[in-house]
Every structure is written in structure tokens, then in C-alpha cells.
Amino acid sequence: xxxxxxxxxxxxxxSGEDVVNNNLxxxxxxxxxxxxxxHDIHLKKYGLKVQVAENxxxxxxxxxxxxxxxxxxMDKEMPVMNGVEATxxxxxxxxxSMIVGVTSKDGPGEQQAFMEAGLDYCFEKPLTPEIxxxxxxxxxxxxxx
Amino acid sequence: MDVVxxxxxxxxxYSASLHREGFLDDQFTQLQKLQDDNSPDFVVEVASLFFExxxxxxxxxxxxxxxxxxxxxxxxxxxxxxxxxxxSSIGAMRVKDVxxxxxxxxxxxxxxxxxxxLQQVTHEYSLLKNKxxxxxxxxxxxxxxxxxxxxxx
Numbered sequence: 001x002x003x004x005x006x007x008x009x010x011x012x013x014x015s016g017e018d019v020v021n022n023n024l025x026x027x028x029x030x031x032x033x034x035x036x037x038x039h040d041i042h043l044k045k046y047g048l049k050v051q052v053a054e055n056x057x058x059x060x061x062x063x064x065x066x067x068x069x070x071x072x073x074m075d076k077e078m079p080v081m082n083g084v085e086a087t088x089x090x091x092x093x094x095x096x097s098m099i100v101g102v103t104s105k106d107g108p109g110e111q112q113a114f115m116e117a118g119l120d121y122c123f124e125k126p127l128t129p130e131i132x133x134x135x136x137x138x139x140x141x142x143x144x145x
Numbered sequence: 146m147d148v149v150x151x152x153x154x155x156x157x158x159y160s161a162s163l164h165r166e167g168f169l170d171d172q173f174t175q176l177q178k179l180q181d182d183n184s185p186d187f188v189v190e191v192a193s194l195f196f197e198x199x200x201x202x203x204x205x206x207x208x209x210x211x212x213x214x215x216x217x218x219x220x221x222x223x224x225x226x227x228x229x230x231x232x233s234s235i236g237a238m239r240v241k242d243v244x245x246x247x248x249x250x251x252x253x254x255x256x257x258x259x260x261x262x263l264q265q266v267t268h269e270y271s272l273l274k275n276k277x278x279x280x281x282x283x284x285x286x287x288x289x290x291x292x293x294x295x296x297x298x
Contacts, residue, residue: 034194034231041179041187077226104230126172126234 024139025049025068029059029086030075030102038126039073039102046136055079056086063095070139072099073127076114084117091118098139102127149292156283160297163280168273173236177296192277195235199270202228206263210256221259222251228266239269 026048028039036052043050048071053059055078072090076083087099101114101122111122123131163169180187205224209217229244231237243266250258284294 032198032227032231032234034191034198035234037187037191037194038176038234041184044183045179045181077223104226104233125230129175 024070026071026073027051027053027059027062027069028073029053029056029083031055031078035075035125042127042132046132056081056083059086060089063090063093069097071135072097074099074101076101076103084114087117087119100135149287149290152283152287152290153292153295156287157295157297159280159283163276167238168276170236170238172233174298176236189281191235195231195237196274198231199228203267203270210259210263216256218251218254222248225251237273240266240273243269
């Protein structure tokens, strides 16, 4: 599934009790310090515990060391190990976290290759409050099952 | 009208002009809404990272385009792609729009077109940096006067 960034919306509407969750953890994987900061603060606003990684290899190594996360935000284009390779590795390791690809506006073929690596969702950056809210609702549903 | 009210009014008017003139889009407003007591300098930090990114990427593009013995347009495009991503994330609409045009010239392997876009993106970045620094100065003045920063929708 892929989606586009939505237009503006007040955070007040979205940060209701049903989506502010203190039990969820997230890993933000992006080679851009700006995007790492942005997504870090954004997810913390919703009560998630957040770690960051600057490329796919750092992310994979974290999982190898025994870390686990409910949500992984995975950038596509990164040095050392890109998002496609990292996603494939994580799924091959048996990681069942929700992995959400975050891309610039690429052609449909490129997003498809990323999805086929094992993503749950793929959205254009930057993630909007609506998209984050949607992802957290999906995570909460999954945790209740 | 007291000092804080006047400063807040100046801030609101200046913010509105930045949006009206296309320097910033709604993404910047979303960033401002993320700022709170736990992350009081968030917007300034994001802007600083953006400035660093821009300068590094613009230098990369310039160096790549200087090569007389065949420009590596993929390398230029990679930098433009990154800049487009950063500028989208902060709401730097005019910078982002130049990047879109820039990518087309990279794809067409048009060096002259790329050089024109490089000039344009450098200009837009410089303008935006100046305007954001002005905005942040207004913010500091409001806080120093004991007021709070209005969020401009």
C-alpha cells in the first residue's frame, strides 16, 4: 500500500488518548539528520520510545543485538545499506515489526521494489500527523489481536 | 498595544508573508506545532540542520558540475534529490520547486540547465535562510519580552 502526504491538520485533533501510547517503540532509519530529528520528535509527541539509525546496516545490527521495535520507519536511499536491502535482511531474520518505507516522490516502479522487499506500508516523506496517526491505530489494533 | 502584542503581531504578519510569497508551506506550520516545552528549540534545530544540509549539497552539486571532463549527472541528481527531500520536510517550498526543475535537467543531462538551477537554488536558499533568521529573531524578542510564540495557521 502506498500513500501520499496529506494536507495540513491540527495535531490537537489527532493527539487524543486513543493514539497517544506509552508502550510502543520505534526505530527511525534515515541518513538525513534532519529527517531523523523530525520523525524522532514527531513520534515522541505520540508517546513512543524512539531510537534512530543512520543507515540500514545500523538498523540491522540493532536487531542482531536483540533490540526490538514495534515500528520501523525506513528511508529508501541510504549509504552503506539502503532501505530495500535492510528491509529484506530484517524479514529474512524473522523480524515481524511494522516496517514503513519513507521515500521521496519516486516513480511507481521504485516504490513497488521497496514494497516487495517486505514493507507493510510505504509513504512519501515527510510523514504527516494523519499518516502517523493511521500507523499507530494499525499498531494498536495489531497489539490487541 | 503593549510590547508583547506588537511583537506578536509583527511575527504573525511576517510569518503570513513568508507563506504568501511561497517561501514556506504548510509543512513549516506542522513543524511549529511540534515545538513544545519538551522541545522548545525544535524549529531552530531543524532549520539549522537544513542550512547545513543545503550548504553541503549545494557545494557537492557545484563541484560535480565544474567537471569539464564529463559531468556525472547521477551524482548531481543524487544531491538534488536529497535537497528536495530536506526542503520538503521543512516546508521550504521555493527551494523544493527549484529542485524539481533541477532534476529534469539532470535527467536530460543538460549542463547549462543544471548550472542555471544551481544558481537559482543557491539564491532561494540564501533568501530563505535570511528570512528564517529574521523570523527566529522575532521569536527571541517575543520570548525575551515575556510573551509566547503564536502559531500561524
